[in-house]
Amino acid sequence: MVVMAIACSSSSDPKSPDEPGKAENTIGSKDVFPSLTFSLPVDMKQAPGDSSRFFIVEQGGVIKVFSNTADVQTSNTFLDIKSKVRSGGERGLLGLAFHPDFKTNGYFFINYTSGNPLKTVIARYKAGTSDRVDAASETILFTFNQPYDNHNGGSIQFGKDGFLYIATGDGGSGGDPQNNAQNLKSHLGKILRVDVNGTGKGNYGIPTDNPYATSTAGFLPEIYAYGLRNPWRISFDMTSDRLFAGDVGQNEREEIDIITKGGNYGWRMKEGVDCYNPSSNCNAQGLIDPVHDYSQSNGDRSITGGYIYRGRSIPSLAGKYIYGDYVSGRIWALETDGNAKKNNTLLMENKGAISSFGQDISGEVYYLNYGEGKVMKLVNGNLN
Secondary structure, three states, X not given: XXXXXXXXXXXXXXXXOOOOOOOOOOEEEEEOOOOOOOOOEEEEEOOOOOOOEEEEEEOOOEEEEEEOOOOOOOOXXXXXXXXXXXXXXXXXXXXEEEOOOHHHHOEEXXXXXXXXXXXXXXXXXXXXXXXXXXXXXXXXXXXXEOOOOOOOOOOEEEOOOOOEEEEOOOOOOOOOOOOHHHOOOOOOOEEXXXXXXXXXXXXXXXOOOOOOOOOOOOOOOOEEEEOXXXXXXXXXXXXXXXXXXXEOOOOOEEEEEEEOOOOEOOOOXXXXXXXXXXXXXXXXXXXXXXXXXXXXXXXXXOEEEEEEOOOOOOHHHOOOEEEEEOOOOOEEEEEEEOOEEEEEEEEEOOOOOEEEEEEOOOOOEEEEEOOOOEEEEEEEOOOO
């Protein structure tokens, strides 16, 4: 199995969990497209209003498309930008989001790393009438430098407000040595929000209610929230539109945050609920605690953020946030009461290197096995 570094913490010593529990034996997963295998898959999407196809992002720089039928035999290349992407470790083509009006305008957006020195690129492409997109259709919205190879974030999602949300890591190394996550003049360690239909910043605009849209202190107007280490996968609840982020920890704790406008989620002062820098007596005033965090002590060392389950196949999961851990291969369901944790249940174990979750337009939840290149679906019954 290939080992990926995209979401891994800086430490390497697996140790036992806060909530070991017992796996729910009535829920399992199924290889729903058994004839298909992908190369290092890191994201999975459907286009708005189109349940007939799935799109898989391969880290090396390719997006594949295939029919949403169990007996599908092949996938096709939707976009190939390997020549532009600098991949390997935590770098690569990392995120995909379709414009809400994709059916009309053909626009979709990607997040990838490129160049030497390394930078993150947020770009728009235009699909034509065929399943193959011309790589020359790229329009770059903006770029920002990455000081190290790791902690690139990469997830992008549209909210119901029509704006594009972009998750960025703190720039890498360990312990955020440049304190980027707390620096409001840096794109790093943030949730950014931009108006892809606007033009005030060239190929995009700034939502007028962004926290620093009119800052006179030089704070970046793209910033929506900050204080994140490496938010590996963000998602909106398709019912309430709450924004969830799975933020990978340093040495001790992994966390789930519910993102609010202007929120400071604490890194590098805090790692989960614990002080980090300084290691004690940190000033927590104004910081937002995670809705849930867990110890790395049982080998759960790299959270992969997921989705609120809104499907019909598994009624017991309705309204629960499904997430996993890349290192341990465990998957849980987090139940919340508003923005507070109510219950956390272990659903299954030993599911491989979980690089991402996906959600179809009917609310069913899937996950990607990075090492085996498989698309797995949560199902009733312990099938796999």
